[in-house]
Amino acid sequence: MKKTYEIEVDCPVCAGKLEKCALATEGVESCSVNVMTQKLVIEAEADAQDKIIHEIAEKMKKIDDDIVIHI
Amino acid sequence: MTKKQKKNLKRILISAACYFGVTISSLWITYPPLVLAGLYLLIYLYIASDVLKRTVMNIRNKDFMDENFLMAVASIGAFCLQEYSEAVAVMLFYQVGEWFQSYALDRSRKNIAALMDIRPEYANLEKEGSIEEVDPEEVKTGDIIVIKPGERVPLDGVILSGTSSMDTSALTGESVPRSVRPGQEVISGCINETGVLRVEVSRPYENSTVARILEMVENATDKKSRSEQFITKFAAVYTPIVVYSAIALAIVPSLFDGQWSTWIYRALEFLVISCPCALVISVPLAFFGGIGGASKCGVLVKGSTYLQDLSEVKTMVFDKTGTLTHGTFEVSKITALNMSEEALLTLVAKAESYSTHPIASSILRKAQLADPKTGVQDVQEIAGKGLIAQVDGQSVAAGNQKLMVSLGIDEANLIQGTGLGTMVHVAIDGQYAGMIEVADQPKAEAKEVFANLRKEGVNKFVMLTGDSQSVAQAVAKQAGIDEVHAQLLPEQKVECLEQILDSEHQGAVVYVGDGINDAPVLTRADVGIAMGGLGSDAAIEAADIVLMEDKLSALVTAMKISQKTLHIAKENIVFALVIKVGMLILGAFGFVNMWGAVFADVGVSVLCILNAIRVLNVSKFKTETH
Numbered sequence: 001m002k003k004t005y006e007i008e009v010d011c012p013v014c015a016g017k018l019e020k021c022a023l024a025t026e027g028v029e030s031c032s033v034n035v036m037t038q039k040l041v042i043e044a045e046a047d048a049q050d051k052i053i054h055e056i057a058e059k060m061k062k063i064d065d066d067i068v069i070h071i
Numbered sequence: 072m073t074k075k076q077k078k079n080l081k082r083i084l085i086s087a088a089c090y091f092g093v094t095i096s097s098l099w100i101t102y103p104p105l106v107l108a109g110l111y112l113l114i115y116l117y118i119a120s121d122v123l124k125r126t127v128m129n130i131r132n133k134d135f136m137d138e139n140f141l142m143a144v145a146s147i148g149a150f151c152l153q154e155y156s157e158a159v160a161v162m163l164f165y166q167v168g169e170w171f172q173s174y175a176l177d178r179s180r181k182n183i184a185a186l187m188d189i190r191p192e193y194a195n196l197e198k199e200g201s202i203e204e205v206d207p208e209e210v211k212t213g214d215i216i217v218i219k220p221g222e223r224v225p226l227d228g229v230i231l232s233g234t235s236s237m238d239t240s241a242l243t244g245e246s247v248p249r250s251v252r253p254g255q256e257v258i259s260g261c262i263n264e265t266g267v268l269r270v271e272v273s274r275p276y277e278n279s280t281v282a283r284i285l286e287m288v289e290n291a292t293d294k295k296s297r298s299e300q301f302i303t304k305f306a307a308v309y310t311p312i313v314v315y316s317a318i319a320l321a322i323v324p325s326l327f328d329g330q331w332s333t334w335i336y337r338a339l340e341f342l343v344i345s346c347p348c349a350l351v352i353s354v355p356l357a358f359f360g361g362i363g364g365a366s367k368c369g370v371l372v373k374g375s376t377y378l379q380d381l382s383e384v385k386t387m388v389f390d391k392t393g394t395l396t397h398g399t400f401e402v403s404k405i406t407a408l409n410m411s412e413e414a415l416l417t418l419v420a421k422a423e424s425y426s427t428h429p430i431a432s433s434i435l436r437k438a439q440l441a442d443p444k445t446g447v448q449d450v451q452e453i454a455g456k457g458l459i460a461q462v463d464g465q466s467v468a469a470g471n472q473k474l475m476v477s478l479g480i481d482e483a484n485l486i487q488g489t490g491l492g493t494m495v496h497v498a499i500d501g502q503y504a505g506m507i508e509v510a511d512q513p514k515a516e517a518k519e520v521f522a523n524l525r526k527e528g529v530n531k532f533v534m535l536t537g538d539s540q541s542v543a544q545a546v547a548k549q550a551g552i553d554e555v556h557a558q559l560l561p562e563q564k565v566e567c568l569e570q571i572l573d574s575e576h577q578g579a580v581v582y583v584g585d586g587i588n589d590a591p592v593l594t595r596a597d598v599g600i601a602m603g604g605l606g607s608d609a610a611i612e613a614a615d616i617v618l619m620e621d622k623l624s625a626l627v628t629a630m631k632i633s634q635k636t637l638h639i640a641k642e643n644i645v646f647a648l649v650i651k652v653g654m655l656i657l658g659a660f661g662f663v664n665m666w667g668a669v670f671a672d673v674g675v676s677v678l679c680i681l682n683a684i685r686v687l688n689v690s691k692f693k694t695e696t697h
Contacts, residue, residue: 013137036180036183
């Protein structure tokens with residue numbers, strides 16, 4: 001299942017970090033970060049979505065706290 | 072302004088005030104050197120806090136080659152060289168630039184997003200006599216919704232009662248409203264202008280026109296164009312090269328002349344100038360703007376890459392029926408013997424008045440009789456031949472050659488038509504009376520559109536059709552087509568296109584069709600364009616670009632927008648690279664100070680962003696082509 005989250009990223013470099021981080025998270029089948037529409041799309045099992053997005057948000061705080069994910 | 076921008080603005084203003092306070096007061100007051108250094112250090116730590124924090128994070132994550140690192144190294148370096156005031160000023164200037172960049176980007180993103188915002192907020196659901204405002208996603212097929220004047224149609228459906236006019240401009244770019252009546256379909260995303268409509272919903276929200284269009288346009292930037300891919304690849308090799316050059320610049324000359332501080336300082340400037348932000352952000356923004364601007368004109372583009380391909384197109388391949396012609400039959404010629412053309416048309420129209428055949432309806436449309444069915448009796452349809460009916464006491468036979476022969480009329484006496492359409496021969500009381508020719512009319516605008524497309528760089532027009540050679544040639548001649556392939560079966564159309572793709576080496580090949588029965592050809596072309604996509608799922612699915620309205624002139628609009636987008640993207644690439652390379656060289660020889668270096672970074676970014684927004688100014692393309 002694909003789920004879309006609103007995010008705040010300023011540049012493609014930060015978007016790249018987020019994408020890398022999301023892909024490295026267990027359970028994520030695919031993901032895309034769109035700087036222009038400010039959206040993060042995560043494809044994963046429906047019941048794992050919640051856990052995954054929290055894990056990504058947690059990891060991103062340590063990588064780049066400038067990126068905001070609206071959960 | 073976002074929360075983050077407000078916070079950063081406050082920090083910039085406070086530290087700017089402190090910085091100028093200290094600097095100006097130091098003109099009168101002689102601070103002890105350590106105190107002055109301490110004051111500057113405090114301001115520096117405040118203004119640079121986020122940059123420093125992110126640098127530490129990046130180093131910890133072993134992925135530190137970004138502008139934070141470059142700025143941190145440059146400003147800390149300046150501190151080490153005891154250039155306190157300059158270190159603070161440069162960081163302050165950098166933050167101001169970053170702030171402008173963020174603000175400009177945010178604004179332009181919102182402007183573009185607003186262009187595409189056709190999302191309905193709510194639906195008025197009718198429930199046991201009362202009306203309730205609900206989320207469009209909650210409405211099911213078969214539910215009844217009420218649409219008031221001024222509201223956006225939330226879901227696709229069929230009108231049960233009410234008449235109104237619809238503003239379809241958000242979907243089609245067409246400013247003339249369409250009038251709608253009960254029994255007609257309404258399309259989500261349009262705006263209801265005048266009357267209250269009761270509508271039965273025909274599709275759930277996720278399959279509605281508006282949801283599909285939004286999904287398509289929003290995901291369009293995922294399909295990256297070659298220019299964008301180039302920039303990504305470029306940035307990956309660019310940053311390491313710059314960093315190693317900076318290290319070399321700091322060390323090598325110093326080994327010869329021993330002026331370490333001068334060369335280290337130049338190396339730091341070199342780092343600041345080199346930030347690739349301007350490139351990395353402004354090229355995708357130009358494409359995003361192009362896609363947004365195009366959708367405003369009723370042209371849906373499914374990916375940045377198609378916008379780039381379209382701008383470079385040299386060969387355009389067209390389907391005939393429904394694309395170069397109207398796809399509907401119209402009376403093109405009437406020849407009557409021993410009576411007026413009008414009288415013949417009236418008689419035939421009456422005889423055909425009970426028929427639903429497309430040819431019959433074209434004759435009825437032409438005749439425009441108030442009451443065609445009066446005086447018509449004994450209508451007898453003869454399959455594969457035509458029909459015979461009693462009209463006002465006369466026996467009227469209308470049909471093909473076979474029908475005439477069966478009535479005992481000599482084949483040699485029949486009038487020959489132009490060969491471009493279908494012939495309806497007429498006999499009255501057994502006597503041959505003339506013929507009416509019905510043909511699919513070529514679109515009048517084709518010729519002008521092709522001339523305009525040639526101006527935009529297209530040099531070859533090809534037509535593929537299943538129709539006969541003579542009809543194809545006539546349409547081609549009228550429109551100005553260079554190459555015709557007629558009598559093709561659907562699968563032969565694909566083969567034919569493949570041959571064209573193989574022989575075309577310079578630019579992209581575009582195929583334009585109506586998307587109804589040529590989906591394989593649409594997908595095979597470099598860029599598949601479907602015309603008149605409004606309401607047609609097949610077209611939206613198969614094509615790369617969808618022209619919402621059935622107008623050839625939209626092709627010119629689409630092409631102009633694509634070229635403008637590419638032009639701006641290239642302008643940004645060249646502008647940013649020239650300034651950066653120039654400043655890098657000047658910096659290496661010591662002709663640029665740190666201020667110039669920061670300008671080369673953030674200043675160039677802001678200028679590129681502002682330039683990218685120009686692509687939104689597309690309204691002029693529309694008016695030119697009408």
